Amino acid sequence: MSKPNLSHIVKLGLIALVVMLLVGNASGSASAQATSVKIAIMGPFTGNAASVGQEQLNFAKLAVADFNKTSGMNVQLVEVDTQLDAAKAVTGAQSVVSNNDVLGVVGPAGSQEIEAISPIFAPANIVFVSPSATRTSLTENGVKVFFRVVPRDDVQGPTDAMYMVTALKAKNVYVIDDQTSYSSGLGDEVEKTLKGLNIPTERDSITQKDTDFSALVTRMKGASPDVIFVPFQLANQAAQIAKQMAEQGLKATLFGTDGDFAPADFIKAAGGATEGAYVSFFAPDIHGLPNAKNVVSAYQKQYGDFGSFGGPSYSATTILLEAIQRAAKAGTPTRASVLAEVAKTNDASSILGIPIKFDTKGDIVGASFFIFQVKGDNFVLVPGAAVPPMSATTSATMSATMNAAVSATVSATAAQ
């Protein structure tokens, strides 16, 4: 650089001054007046799980728009992309905490992310409501700021395992997880229950980046399973496995969970290979629910079709917004008052078709699991398969009874 002359310095100084004024104005107005009330949404908007994140995001946007319309408030949504990655979630969480306008958070989506950011949100007293994380340990560690609108794996796991043994009469099960916190947690629960019932279980895993499952299917053929349990976050991977099974002639019943409940990815993309497969899911299909009709048609008009992750996202966002509304009645809403209001949530109805109330740990009370079967182009609810969550004692008693019944049957058959 040539030797600095006076006009150079003056020009730089002027530019710096203008920039400082602009920046100062922007942040100054935020802290001085706190006119803008904001909530943040964290989710995998890009990356491998982007189809999940985009759906959660769009439903959240819809919820904010609907709320602003009916309440007259002007809440803004801050988008924080985590790509389902714990490290990115940490950076995102720190930026949320330092943004004083943000009073609450929807998300993140993945259990592994929540484990990473709880130590950041907890001291900042900022409430976060997840629409999709089901790992049991998340509400068992005393974190007071975390809530979720979906039931836990320690309920879904045994439920699914029991169904496989009693209704599907499985004698041999192959469990495949996709190495995420959610999937391996749920896989563990199911494997534990099945082993407790003396059902031979194989366990393997794939990653979310895999596209070719032909080798895995050939390997499974060697084990001849009756049921293949695939608790994936990405439904198209399960559909791909189904296609490979059809191609190689492996006849087994496919049983998926939550993330597999995506008609476009699990049914259409499989071209008929998933016919008759089962999926257990933590909410009813809101496409058919009377409570959700307006939301469904509004979403379809603006964004197109959707899978399973959107409904709970809308619900979580609405819970947060209504808490802010109630907190605002008592004065300017703060993170602490919003947190308190979320804990007090008591909605008689919601678009998920169930009332919303949280227990002391942050879990939603009374959520059920529903088991669907693929028939034609749709998921059809299996009649009588809405299972209310079991308490730990009921689960243990049921296991013991099942154990006795199964071993009795086994020995009776063996004796013949």
Place this chain on the structure above:
Amino acid sequence: MQAFLSQMPQQIVNGLTLGAVYALIALGYSMVYGILGLLNFAHGDVFMVGAFIGYGVLNVFVPDQTPLIPAVLVIVCMMAVTMLGTGIIGMAIERVAYRPLRNAPRIAPLISALGVSFFLQNAILLTQSARYRDYRTQFLISPRLGLDIGSAHLSLTRALVIVVAVLLMIALTYFVQRTRLGLAMRAVSIDREAAAMMGVDVDRVILTTFFIGSALAGAAGVLFGLVFGQIYHFMGFTAGLKGFTAAVMGGIGNIPGAMLGGLLLGLIETFAIGFISPTYKDVIAFVVLVLVLLIRPSGLLGVRAPQKV
């Protein structure tokens, strides 16, 4: 042992299919490295773009469930359009991102390549959205069509992938060994300045290399879509990594090496999944890579460059 033997034929079929796709991607890496000494990290994303172009062509000819023209023609069309498209994209990338940096330190074009990679991924993400796209191959080739060889089932789609890949590799070998332009390419890869002094148009040769390498990646993208069904904007990352691994394993800069490396990697990965553990398939594949490099540092077919003292 019984399980091993009964699964083996099917796993070989699986491995060859995967290997064929890897080989096509590896070829592009090897060719560009051989000529420019550059690792084209955007190559995997060219593969991904190729898959999407093929998807676009497919949607034109198969709007719903029945193809508007015979399936064979649809596939030929997909391949032709995609290869042309990705070839042109490859040439554009060379012109815009690498040529200005030809005399810069080696790290500059590498970073540029990463930039192109991000650009391509996000361009597709923004224009195509994040949803997985499905090739719906079942409407072109019935999934039940195939051959039973022993305990293996070779579906028509897989056979198609393997055959097309082999044909492309034969065509490439013929081109490189028997044509003038191929001769020029080999000359430039040995010594760029000497080739220029002998009257070879180096810029044109490099453009051709990029065209061919990217066209092969595009072809791999279409074949991948046909046999594995689903494509998305981020798939180039893993595919590129595997292609690169295959190229290195076979000897980077070496065309037959890339083909061998690709096929081997496909087989190793498949056998690892089938007989050891699906969870550790990547670990096993990369351990094999490390072992190969320890024993033969230039890769399996690589030739040690003479050390000039």
